[in-house]
Amino acid sequence: MKIFLDTANLESIKKFNDMGLLDGITTNPSLMSKEGGNPKNAMEEITKIIQGDVSLEVVSTEYSGMMDEGKRLREYGDNVVVKVPMTSDGLKACKSFSSQGIPVNVTLIFSANQALLAAKSGAKYVSPFIGRLDDIGQDGMNLIKEIKEIFSNYDFKTQILVASVRHPLHVIDSAKIGADVVTLPPGVLDKMLQHPLTKIGLDNFLADWEKLKQKNPDTKI
Ligand code: G3P
Numbered sequence: 081m082k083i084f085l086d087t088a089n090l091e092s093i094k095k096f097n098d099m100g101l102l103d104g105i106t107t108n109p110s111l112m113s114k115e116g117g118n119p120k121n122a123m124e125e126i127t128k129i130i131q132g133d134v135s136l137e138v139v140s141t142e143y144s145g146m147m148d149e150g151k152r153l154r155e156y157g158d159n160v161v162v163k164v165p166m167t168s169d170g171l172k173a174c175k176s177f178s179s180q181g182i183p184v185n186v187t188l189i190f191s192a193n194q195a196l197l198a199a200k201s202g203a204k205y206v207s208p209f210i211g212r213l214d215d216i217g218q219d220g221m222n223l224i225k226e227i228k229e230i231f232s233n234y235d236f237k238t239q240i241l242v243a244s245v246r247h248p249l250h251v252i253d254s255a256k257i258g259a260d261v262v263t264l265p266p267g268v269l270d271k272m273l274q275h276p277l278t279k280i281g282l283d284n285f286l287a288d289w290e291k292l293k294q295k296n297p298d299t300k301i
Pocket of ligand 1: 086106108207209211212243244245263
């Protein structure tokens, strides 16, 4: 399963990329807005740092505007995936971009039918938002199971990009189901790194080493 980071924060992107953990990045207008800086700079930097796919989202709601914006977004790099909303115009743009060999991520997917239609339109990725379904009392992970089954039945090449991930259990469940990608807020990836027993174990190793050094002051590794 590929791991994308769901952020426009350059510090987090560099941090996790230096650990070799990132296969790509997803952004959206809210994430860009959260950073507060000039989105142009962010898009330039992100597409330089990351070799893998970087989803940059259009803000037009009609087809011709999406096409113009998508073409401009692609100027940031060959690794740019044009992100369009799950609307009629979004699917029309998805079809046009895909026919030209430009990869598309269809976002704001909340049902298996929407995922099926986005796949038919040629999307490289569909982004089901599982956390937002959980928020309204629906089972987000069940949507991932349904989409996985449907895509497998018909051998669709479209990849399932699990989005709106809120905690590490979402990641384990996505991997068990066989989702292609999870896109993670930096905080979730941080939590995945940690375990209390790792910290306790390391503290004990270091304390024992200090004791040994008291008896052997010249010892070093
Ligand atoms: O990738 C989509 C994601 O950013 C949405 O997450 O937490 O705003 O539902 P959230």
